[in-house]
Amino acid sequence: MRVFESPQELQQYITEEKRKGKTVGFVPTMGFLHEGHLSLLRAVRPDVDILVMSIFVNPLQFAPSEDLKTYPRDIAKDQAMVEKEGVDILFLPSDESMYPSGYSTYVGEIELSQRWCGKSRPGHFRGVTTVVLKLFNIVQPDISVFGEKDYQQAKVIAKMASDLNLPVTIRTCPIVREPDGLAMSSRNSYLTSEQRQAALALTNSLDYAINEFRKGVRQGNYLIQAMCLYIQTQDNVKLDYVACVDKDTLSPKEHVDVGDRLLVAAYVGETRLIDNKPLTLE
Ligand code: PAF
Numbered sequence: 001m002r003v004f005e006s007p008q009e010l011q012q013y014i015t016e017e018k019r020k021g022k023t024v025g026f027v028p029t030m031g032f033l034h035e036g037h038l039s040l041l042r043a044v045r046p047d048v049d050i051l052v053m054s055i056f057v058n059p060l061q062f063a064p065s066e067d068l069k070t071y072p073r074d075i076a077k078d079q080a081m082v083e084k085e086g087v088d089i090l091f092l093p094s095d096e097s098m099y100p101s102g103y104s105t106y107v108g109e110i111e112l113s114q115r116w117c118g119k120s121r122p123g124h125f126r127g128v129t130t131v132v133l134k135l136f137n138i139v140q141p142d143i144s145v146f147g148e149k150d151y152q153q154a155k156v157i158a159k160m161a162s163d164l165n166l167p168v169t170i171r172t173c174p175i176v177r178e179p180d181g182l183a184m185s186s187r188n189s190y191l192t193s194e195q196r197q198a199a200l201a202l203t204n205s206l207d208y209a210i211n212e213f214r215k216g217v218r219q220g221n222y223l224i225q226a227m228c229l230y231i232q233t234q235d236n237v238k239l240d241y242v243a244c245v246d247k248d249t250l251s252p253k254e255h256v257d258v259g260d261r262l263l264v265a266a267y268v269g270e271t272r273l274i275d276n277k278p279l280t281l282e
Contacts, residue, residue: 001083003090011138022049026141031055032072032186033081036176040145041085043173052139054091061127072189106130113156120240129160145171149183151276183275190271198236199268202275205230206262213279220244220253240265
């Protein structure tokens with residue numbers, strides 16, 4: 001596995017490889033890897049010649065009040081994990097190389113990214129689309145893979161790729177969960193054992209609403225109320241939002257159907273967690 005730190009050197013290397021006809025798969029991450037990230041690598045490894053992973057804790061997508069400084073990092077462990085997955089190139093750019101002094105260009109999607117997490121975290125998606133577009137320009141992937149835990153993020157990135165005619169196929173992979181159902185997230189490492197238990201309220205509230213749907217409930221508002229009530233009765237959990245949305249437009253649904261998506265965000269202590277599931281009949 002080759003490690004690149006310089007965006008220019010990586011861009012040049014990939015340009016030469018692509019000229020030889022090589023295809024590139026790309027998994028951008030912020031590191032502190034878990035099985036969820038590895039599942040993204042496995043989803044693209046067989047389909048490309050060169051597999052690239054980036055680890056970059058992107059300062060642009062954190063508000064000043066958020067956890068940029070404390071975001072968990074363990075590059076040595078991450079490096080050993082991805083080496084085993086057959087990653088060809090690990091890209092570890094510095095803040096300065098991505099945003100040199102005087103940097104002043106941003107890209108924003110302005111429909112999907114206004115909703116849900118976009119409301120709670122103003123500027124977040126602009127930071128995400130800006131860094132992902134920069135990374136795409138450097139890595140020049142044919143396929144890039146994103147996890148469905150960040151469901152809205154995956155939709156925003158796919159919309160950017162389509163709106164800007166980017167020559168990349170965006171793939172998504174299902175959420176990888178702990179045995180008790182908690183969605184895997186690097187931020188789970190912040191949780192005390194008591195909070196870890198409380199965090200199950202997110203996935204349990206989704207299951208509760210899905211169960212109501214399976215019993216015949218079709219009013220989005222009823223499902224939202226049920227989830228809110230469920231979460232509000234849990235100690236140590238503070239609701240951010242609950243939504244019942246169209247899986248593509250992310251607009252709220254009044255009358256719900258199979259395939260619509262339930263989204264939830266909540267604070268467990270200081271840690272903001274998100275989760276989502278589709279409405280299914282089985
Ligand atoms: O999902 C993440 O880890 C980040 O938002 C991403 C896509 C790597 C952009 O910084």
